[in-house]
Amino acid sequence: MTKRALITGITGQDxxxxxxxxxxxxxxxxxxxxxxSTVNFERIEHIQAQVTLATADxxxxxxxxxxxxxxxxxxxxxxxxxxxxxxxFSQPVFTGEVTALGVTRILDAIRxxxxxxxxxxxxxxxxxxxxxxxxxxxxxxFYPRSPYxxxxxxxxxxxxxxxxxxxxxxxxxxxxxxxxPRRGLEFVTRKISHAVARIKLGLDQELRLGNLEARxxxxxxxxxxxxxxxxxxxxxxxxxxxATGETRSVREFVEFAFSHVGLNYQDYVVQDERYMRPAEVDxxxxxxxxxxxxxxxxxxxxxxxxxxxxxxxxxxxxxxxxR
Ligand code: NAP
Ligand code: G4F
Numbered sequence: 001m002t003k004r005a006l007i008t009g010i011t012g013q014d015x016x017x018x019x020x021x022x023x024x025x026x027x028x029x030x031x032x033x034x035x036x037s038t039v040n041f042e043r044i045e046h047i048q049a050q051v052t053l054a055t056a057d058x059x060x061x062x063x064x065x066x067x068x069x070x071x072x073x074x075x076x077x078x079x080x081x082x083x084x085x086x087x088x089f090s091q092p093v094f095t096g097e098v099t100a101l102g103v104t105r106i107l108d109a110i111r112x113x114x115x116x117x118x119x120x121x122x123x124x125x126x127x128x129x130x131x132x133x134x135x136x137x138x139x140x141x142f143y144p145r146s147p148y149x150x151x152x153x154x155x156x157x158x159x160x161x162x163x164x165x166x167x168x169x170x171x172x173x174x175x176x177x178x179x180x181p182r183r184g185l186e187f188v189t190r191k192i193s194h195a196v197a198r199i200k201l202g203l204d205q206e207l208r209l210g211n212l213e214a215r216x217x218x219x220x221x222x223x224x225x226x227x228x229x230x231x232x233x234x235x236x237x238x239x240x241x242x243a244t245g246e247t248r249s250v251r252e253f254v255e256f257a258f259s260h261v262g263l264n265y266q267d268y269v270v271q272d273e274r275y276m277r278p279a280e281v282d283x284x285x286x287x288x289x290x291x292x293x294x295x296x297x298x299x300x301x302x303x304x305x306x307x308x309x310x311x312x313x314x315x316x317x318x319x320x321x322x323r
Pocket of ligand 2: 125177211250276277
């Protein structure tokens with residue numbers, strides 16, 4: 001029997017990699033997209049002929065019910081969210097509507113249409129925020145530091161609640177930062193790799209950044225979508241931390257990215273208050289022991305490998321554009 005998966009957020013970084021991965025596993029892939037005045041399918045252009053795109057929105061429950069009724073997926077991966085922390089400070093209510101209540105809408109739609117559908121929720125290490133222990137595990141209490149983090153805590157607990165209340169196969173992956181050449185340009189890693197490439201090619205002279213001392217546990221997005229799928233193949237639903245176990249500062253990322261193209265970051269980086277946050281998450285580092293032992297998951301790309309992949313991809317992309 002061909003398995004059918006629905007991905008919300010298929011036009012995003014993770015959605016595009018997950019769609020690719022599920023296609024290689026023989027799945028029929030349905031991608032939920034929202035209406036926009038311009039098409040934004042860049043990340044899935046290369047697989048568009050192999051997936052079915054259907055319109056619905058996490059803000060509109062009826063659209064979700066209709067979508068599930070029509071396609072009857074076996075697995076639902078809820079990756080859609082307002083996912084940028086900085087924006088959540090300027091649009092806290094909107095972030096709550098999409099990133100928090102959106103999870104209830106899709107869980108409830110599943111409960112109404114067919115509670116046998118397996119569900120994956122994209123939880124986040126941002127839920128640990130001002131961390132109360134190091135490293136962070138599935139047992140570490142949450143202390144979110146942004147409206148985004150607060151919304152993700154809601155999404156996490158409503159997933160647990162539907163699992164316990166309705167016996168649904170609902171899992172959360174508590175994913176630490178994961179990056180790639182498909183990362184949005186507003187996130188710090190891609191902002192850096194893109195700027196490094198522009199500076200190297202003589203298209204820019206400086207890179208303005210906020211807090212250089214924040215530390216993150218950075219992995220490679222294609223490694224992380226494998227973990228999402230593995231969670232839904234287990235006998236019992238559960239929650240898992242997905243991380244590398246290594247933490248690096250923004251400064252280290254910048255330093256390594258510039259040095260990879262033979263430049264010194266101190267000649268180009270300018271600190272700019274505009275990119276500071278009202279409340280910061282200073283240190284994240286996950287303990288992926290449970291994912292390793294129970295799912296057999298481990299990351300394949302190192303921190304250095306990730307930076308190189310991203311810088312090289314941006315240099316190649318810009319060179320191609322300049323031809
Ligand atoms: P992303 O690139 O920002 O993609 C977000 C996706 O959500 C896009 O496809 C977007 O559609 C869609 N979306 C936003 N609002 C929607 C709505 N109201 N209805 C339907 N779709 C909507 O995010 P990502 O990096 O791939 O992350 C995927 C998920 O994992 C997110 O939930 C994020 O919060 C979570 N997460 C990410 C990380 C990470 O490091 N990347 C770590 C932990 C958790 P448009 O293209 O139309 O905007
Ligand atoms: O790249 P960021 O914007 O990612 P952040 O806030 O860690 O959130 C990402 O990871 C979460 C998982 O932990 C996801 F849930 C979330 O959806 C998203 O994918 O910022 C990383 C760090 C922050 O400490 C920020 O203050 O970089 C610091 N930073 C310094 N200068 C900057 C900048 N961040 C951005 N975006 N832009 C800057 O100029």
